[in-house]
Amino acid sequence: MPHILIADDEDSLRWVLEKGLRKAGYEVTSVKDGTAAIRAVEGQPFDLVFLDIRMPGVDGLAALARMREARPDACVVVMTAHGTMETAIQAMQRGAYDYLTKPFDLDEVLLLAERALEAGRLTLEVARLRTGLQEVREFSALIGRHPRMQDVYKTIGRIAGTDVTVLLRGESGTGKELVARAVHHYSRRAGRPFVAVSCAAIPGxxxxxxxxxxxxxxxxxxxxxxxxxxxxxxxxxxxxxxxxDMPLELQSKLLRALQERTIERLGGHEPIRVDVRVLAATNRDLEVAMRDGKFREDLYYRLNVVTLSLPPLRERRRDIPLLVDHFLAKYATELGERGVAPDALDRLVG
Known part of the structure; x- marks a missing residue:
C-alpha cells in the first residue's frame, strides 16, 4: 500500500485530504508544519508527499530542499494558493514532481496521486533495468563449474528471495562482493541501493x-x-x-542497529528507522577473533544466519580456462584479440 505524507497548516484541508486518500486505499501520515514534514521524511521513505508552500517556521521551499537532500528520489507535489505561482515554479525547478493550485477538488488530488505514483514506479523500473544490465556484466565474472561453485550458486538461489543476514567467508580475491551483488540482484530489493563499506579501508x-x-x-x-x-x-x-576489522566499540552499535532496525547519527538524539538487508564478508577467522576478545559473540551469531564459503582458485583449478576465456573476451575490444598458449594454460591449471 503506497504511503503518502500530507504537510499543511490548515486543519480542514489536512482532514479532507487525509480522509479522501485513505478512502482511495492509501496509507496516510499528516503533519502541520515544515519541520515535522522534514523529520517525517528523514525518518522513513514516503511514496508521495503533498507539501504546502506557505507554512509557519520552515516554509515549503526550504522543506523541499531538505527532503530532496535526505531522500533524492522523493516524489513531492507542492500546494500553492493563488498569487504564489512564481514560488510553485521555483519548487518545480528544485525537484518537485508537480504542483496543485488552491482551491482544488479531491478528484484532482486523486488523479495527480495516481499519476505521480505510476511515474515513481516507472522510474524505479527503469533504474532496476539499468542496474540489471550493469550487474549482468558484473556477474559474468562469477564463473565456475566446480562443485564448490555450484553449491554457491544454489545457495544464492535459496537465500536471495529472503531477508536473512548472510556472512560471506573466503580469502581476498575469491569474489565475495560479486556474490553479495548477485544476492542483492535476485532479491526483492533489486533496483534499490546496494551500498558497500570497507571496514578495513576506513580508519576506525x-x-x-x-x-x-x-x-x-x-x-x-x-x-x-x-x-x-x-x-x-x-x-x-x-x-x-x-x-x-571493525573496531570492537563500533560492533556494539552495529549490533543494536541490526536488532532494533534503527540508528542514531553522531551528535543526534532522534532514532531513525532503517530498512536494510545486511550482507557481511570477512577473510578472517572470526571464531579465533571471538576467543581473543576481538569480535563480539552476539554480533557473530546475528550476522552468521547463513554462511557462504567461497573457495580460492587453487582449490578449483579446473575453472581457470573458463576464467581465461572470460577475461580475454572482456578486454578484446580494448587490447585486440589475444590468446593464451596451451603450454601456458597447462602451467596455470597445474
Missing part, C-alpha cells in the same frame, strides 16, 4: 560517521549534516566488507 575513528552519519557540529570538521551508509542503503542492501 571515521568508520562510525561513515556508517551512521553525523549531524552538523557533531565534531570539529562536521560543518554540515551527512547521511551514513545505513540511510543511503534504505530499502536496499548494505554490504560490510572485512567485518572482522
Amino acid at each position: 575513528t571515521l568508520l562510525e560517521s561513515e556508517m551512521f552519519g553525523h549531524e552538523r557540529g557533531a565534531f570539529t570538521d562536521a560543518k554540515e549534516r551527512r547521511l551514513g551508509k545505513f540511510e543511503l542503503a534504505h530499502g536496499g542492501t548494505l554490504y560490510l566488507d572485512e567485518i572482522g
Whole structure:
C-alpha cells in the first residue's frame, strides 16, 4: 500500500485530504508544519508527499530542499494558493514532481496521486533495468563449474528471495562482493541501493560517521549534516566488507542497529528507522577473533544466519580456462584479440 505524507497548516484541508486518500486505499501520515514534514521524511521513505508552500517556521521551499537532500528520489507535489505561482515554479525547478493550485477538488488530488505514483514506479523500473544490465556484466565474472561453485550458486538461489543476514567467508580475491551483488540482484530489493563499506579501508575513528552519519557540529570538521551508509542503503542492501576489522566499540552499535532496525547519527538524539538487508564478508577467522576478545559473540551469531564459503582458485583449478576465456573476451575490444598458449594454460591449471 503506497504511503503518502500530507504537510499543511490548515486543519480542514489536512482532514479532507487525509480522509479522501485513505478512502482511495492509501496509507496516510499528516503533519502541520515544515519541520515535522522534514523529520517525517528523514525518518522513513514516503511514496508521495503533498507539501504546502506557505507554512509557519520552515516554509515549503526550504522543506523541499531538505527532503530532496535526505531522500533524492522523493516524489513531492507542492500546494500553492493563488498569487504564489512564481514560488510553485521555483519548487518545480528544485525537484518537485508537480504542483496543485488552491482551491482544488479531491478528484484532482486523486488523479495527480495516481499519476505521480505510476511515474515513481516507472522510474524505479527503469533504474532496476539499468542496474540489471550493469550487474549482468558484473556477474559474468562469477564463473565456475566446480562443485564448490555450484553449491554457491544454489545457495544464492535459496537465500536471495529472503531477508536473512548472510556472512560471506573466503580469502581476498575469491569474489565475495560479486556474490553479495548477485544476492542483492535476485532479491526483492533489486533496483534499490546496494551500498558497500570497507571496514578495513576506513580508519576506525571515521568508520562510525561513515556508517551512521553525523549531524552538523557533531565534531570539529562536521560543518554540515551527512547521511551514513545505513540511510543511503534504505530499502536496499548494505554490504560490510572485512567485518572482522571493525573496531570492537563500533560492533556494539552495529549490533543494536541490526536488532532494533534503527540508528542514531553522531551528535543526534532522534532514532531513525532503517530498512536494510545486511550482507557481511570477512577473510578472517572470526571464531579465533571471538576467543581473543576481538569480535563480539552476539554480533557473530546475528550476522552468521547463513554462511557462504567461497573457495580460492587453487582449490578449483579446473575453472581457470573458463576464467581465461572470460577475461580475454572482456578486454578484446580494448587490447585486440589475444590468446593464451596451451603450454601456458597447462602451467596455470597445474
